[in-house]
Amino acid sequence: MEVAAVEGLMQDYELSLQHVLWRIERLHQKKEVVTKRDEGIHRTTYGEMVPRINRLAGVLKQIGVKPGDRVATLAWNNNRHLELYYAVPCMGAVLHTLNLRLFPQHLEFIINDAEDKVLFVDQSLLPLLKPLIGKIPSIKTYVLMAEGNPAAADGMPAMLDYETMLAAESESYPWPKISERMAAAMCYTSGTTGNPKGVVYSHRSQFIHTMGVLQGDNLGLTEADSLLPVVPMFHANSWGLPYAAGMAGAKVVFPGRFSADAKSIVELAQEEEVTFLAGVPTVWIGLASYLKESGQRLPKVRTVVCGGSAVPRSLMETMDSVGLRILHAWGMTETSPLGSVARVAAGTREEDELRLRLTQGRVAPGVEIRITDPTSGEELPWDGVAFGEIQVRGPWIARGYHNGYDPDKLTEDGWFRTGDVAKISPEGYIQIVDRTKDVIKSGGEWISSVELENAVMAHPKIIEAAVIGLPHAKWDERPVVYAVPRPEFKGQVTEEEIKDFLKDKVARWWLPDEVRFIDEVPKTSVGKFDKKVLRANATPIKEGMKQEARK
Ligand code: ADP
Numbered sequence: 001m002e003v004a005a006v007e008g009l010m011q012d013y014e015l016s017l018q019h020v021l022w023r024i025e026r027l028h029q030k031k032e033v034v035t036k037r038d039e040g041i042h043r044t045t046y047g048e049m050v051p052r053i054n055r056l057a058g059v060l061k062q063i064g065v066k067p068g069d070r071v072a073t074l075a076w077n078n079n080r081h082l083e084l085y086y087a088v089p090c091m092g093a094v095l096h097t098l099n100l101r102l103f104p105q106h107l108e109f110i111i112n113d114a115e116d117k118v119l120f121v122d123q124s125l126l127p128l129l130k131p132l133i134g135k136i137p138s139i140k141t142y143v144l145m146a147e148g149n150p151a152a153a154d155g156m157p158a159m160l161d162y163e164t165m166l167a168a169e170s171e172s173y174p175w176p177k178i179s180e181r182m183a184a185a186m187c188y189t190s191g192t193t194g195n196p197k198g199v200v201y202s203h204r205s206q207f208i209h210t211m212g213v214l215q216g217d218n219l220g221l222t223e224a225d226s227l228l229p230v231v232p233m234f235h236a237n238s239w240g241l242p243y244a245a246g247m248a249g250a251k252v253v254f255p256g257r258f259s260a261d262a263k264s265i266v267e268l269a270q271e272e273e274v275t276f277l278a279g280v281p282t283v284w285i286g287l288a289s290y291l292k293e294s295g296q297r298l299p300k301v302r303t304v305v306c307g308g309s310a311v312p313r314s315l316m317e318t319m320d321s322v323g324l325r326i327l328h329a330w331g332m333t334e335t336s337p338l339g340s341v342a343r344v345a346a347g348t349r350e351e352d353e354l355r356l357r358l359t360q361g362r363v364a365p366g367v368e369i370r371i372t373d374p375t376s377g378e379e380l381p382w383d384g385v386a387f388g389e390i391q392v393r394g395p396w397i398a399r400g401y402h403n404g405y406d407p408d409k410l411t412e413d414g415w416f417r418t419g420d421v422a423k424i425s426p427e428g429y430i431q432i433v434d435r436t437k438d439v440i441k442s443g444g445e446w447i448s449s450v451e452l453e454n455a456v457m458a459h460p461k462i463i464e465a466a467v468i469g470l471p472h473a474k475w476d477e478r479p480v481v482y483a484v485p486r487p488e489f490k491g492q493v494t495e496e497e498i499k500d501f502l503k504d505k506v507a508r509w510w511l512p513d514e515v516r517f518i519d520e521v522p523k524t525s526v527g528k529f530d531k532k533v534l535r536a537n538a539t540p541i542k543e544g545m546k547q548e549a550r551k
Pocket of ligand 1: 189190236306307308309310311328329330331332333334360418419420432434435526528
């Protein structure tokens, strides 16, 4: 029987970031925004920020920014960056946060690809910008964000001064009507597995994603929290946390350029009574070591969101031992980035908790997930055994890239191909096995480089380990471990010791062909293991060579 369609009688309210701006103005006036700067702590409130956001929108208009124009930022996590987070999208333009850890040629590519029109730059980052001058013709105006006295470096184009420009504008701005499908912000993928590609968020996707982040069973940020995002504001919009903080009214504490310094993070967290931290595993590996050495603790912190790469068991346990509870999350730039969160379901047996917290968790409400067979494309069961590519769809999942790159990322039936390989348990816990490009293909079977890494990192003498597959004459590829000994064990750990350690932890045929010791695992611009670099510099497997010679 056909059901007659009847329209609901609710308002067509456009979902936009202007709503978040409205909330910080009306409800969260007194909430603090704190930034660590070179000269000390900078303290402001949303109440003081809102007139500045209005002035900033006036500046943007004054320098000719039109709806849809891309406005780039090259900035640390700080209060001015947050002002840009509001002013740019709310006046109709597109906030393009540049990854300040990229090589100049990547930045040049990205700025040209996005055709950024204006660039806001922190004074301390001018040296990064210098090699790009003359190569980024779309940028018509540079705005310098100085601490202390503004002074552009030699050989740089003329720059407007942020504070002088703001002072000349009005405290109120006639915000335009925004349609929810308009672009609000843009982020490039960090290029771990290929060229960076521009992901373009809409007001609607950002709004719904913000509500998702706030949901209790997701990241669960609340008004009572004091948030310290170590994750950079250029890394998938700091995982959506700045807008979530504005929507909820949480206090925000920015580390400025001190995000890689564990001591600074700990001091800042103690002084500002931080309750909520977010960052990639490498950050917490450093922080946990510092806490252990110094004896300092962070008793007020209730959640440490950790994503971007899998959380090694050793890290989760060390953090537990210093009283910090990691909340493991999975996502990618293309998923805004929240995809799944490892909250353990009510009624779970205590002995299963750690294992489940180490999975990538269950898919976020609003997002649908499936795993598919890489060759047939068939959907695979959620039996905790079968593994295939994760595909997702939902209101904050990308449907394409800026300039139309990679049109095949979307399946014919509209799901986004993530390039991550996973199995899913009957209860819905996702276990990422690898990236399609990192999984090791040995004798027609797959070895998960991630699982092997975690097993090696559980060795007490090892602090970090990355595993790659190298060509092998007989098996196609075989795993090779690159391990970093803890400083006190440098030169005192052997290949045999690691192999012995792994014997009862992984299948026999997963045992690495070689263990190579290095001082540091090369990292990408967002702190992930850079396996491209390891592969490019790797010498062939010894056994593989012999096999080849025998052929
Ligand atoms: P890039 O793809 O350029 O590295 P992203 O920061 O968007 O940039 O990275 C997304 C990828 O990071 C995911 O596709 C996945 O492979 C990996 N990733 C993110 N979070 C996790 C996690 N919790 N566990 C394992 N892998 C993760």
